[in-house]
Amino acid sequence: MLNIGNHISAAGGFLAMGKEAVSLDANVFAFFTRNPRGGRAKKIDEEDITKFNAFCRENNIIKLVAHAPYTLNACSGRENIRQFAKETMADDLKRMEYVPDNYYNFHPGSHVGQGVQIGIRQIAECLNVILLPEQRTTVLLETMAGKGTEIGRSFEEIRAIIDKVLLQDKIGVCLDTCHVFDGGYDIVNDLDGVVQQFDNIIGLHRLKAIHLNDSKNSMGSHKDRHEKIGAGNIGLKALTGVINHPKLRHLPFILETPNDHDGYAGEIAMLREKYIE
Template identity: 65%
Template sequence: MLNIGCHLSVSKGYKAMGEEALKIGANTFQFFTRNPRGSKAKEIDPKDVEALLQIIKENKFAIILAHAPYTLNACSADEHTREFAINVMEDDLKRMEYLPNSLYNFHPGSHVKQGAQVGIGYIVNMLNTVLKPEQTTTVLLETMSGKGTEVGRTFEELKQILDGVTLSEKMGVCLDTCHIYDAGYDIVNDLDGVVDEFDRIIGLDKLYAIHLNDSKNPFESHKDRHEKIGEGSIGKDVIIKVINHPKLRHLPFFLETPNELSGYAQEIKILRQAYIE
């Protein structure tokens, strides 16, 4: 079965996200833990969360994915910004225990001209500070497009972070198709080669999820602008190859295309029809 969903808003509540997922033919979804451009988090209603967990159980959802806010930058040159990142992630991981055994994804951040190695050191420090042996959440580093001074533009940079984390069993990677294509990994002409390179450098056992997005920009543009499936430089045929790839097809796929719910429903329908059972 194709495990696929999209990004939903938690503003209406946890149960509402489960209901919206069902309406559009999804069997998983992604959501922001808090305001994506700020720091405020919606107060958790345990009964609302329990209603979502019941929907997940009854409908046999695949694992769900939470996304940290974009304001989280663990490798900023500013100490207060780094402290903010630690505090937010620490709080998020406590809140994630209401949804046990889920995934939590974050952008590694931008080193702001300090150099990638300095940035990697700060990210490792944050993860070694906030990760706890008892947590059930797996934290994912997202592959990045390489705009500006982003860390995580190469598999090697992600590997360095993973290698520095003490509780490595709590860590994994979320691969974004738009980001890696914009970063210079040619999934259009050599998907097998890119998958093999990921396996060689990081290991496919560390790949937990895929953000499924087309790209508004050409190959190796380092821009990070998502496009609807089939309307960008990656193309529908390649996206279909990704969901059917023998080494990827078992993973959960999350759409982050510029869509309303009706658009997501249509993309999910198209991809389900193209998935080879």
């Protein structure tokens, strides 16, 4: 089965998100843990979550890939911003325990001129503060396009962060197709080679989810502008190759394309038709 879904608004609560996913024929989905452009989070409604967990079991929703807000920067040059990232992520991971055994994805951050090695060290320091042995959530580092001073533009940078994390069983990776393409990885003409490179450098056992997006930009542009499936420079054929790749096909695929409800439903239906059972 193709495990596919999209980003769903958390405004109506968990049960509302689950119902939206089912209406799209999704069996996985993503949501922002709080305001993606701020830091405020809704109060946990335990009754809503109890109903949601039951709804997921009844409707075969198998995985959530929660997303941290964009405002976090664990490798900022300012200590107060790094502290905000630690506090927010620690709180998010406590909240994720209400929906255990899922994923929490975040953008590693931007070193803002401090240098890559300092940025990598600061991100790992953040993770070593927030990760706890008893947590049931796996935290995912997202591969980035490399605009500005972003950390995570290469598999080597992601691996360098992972190597400094103490609780190795709590850390994984989310690969974004738009980001790696914009970052210079040729998933159109050499997907097998990119997958092998990922395995050699990071290890495929670390890859837990894929953000499936087309790109408005050319390969290596380092710009990070998502496009609808089949309407960008990656193209439908290449993205169909991703969902059917023998080493990737079992993963949850999350659409982050510029779409509305009907658009996501159409993309999910199209990709299900392209998936080889």
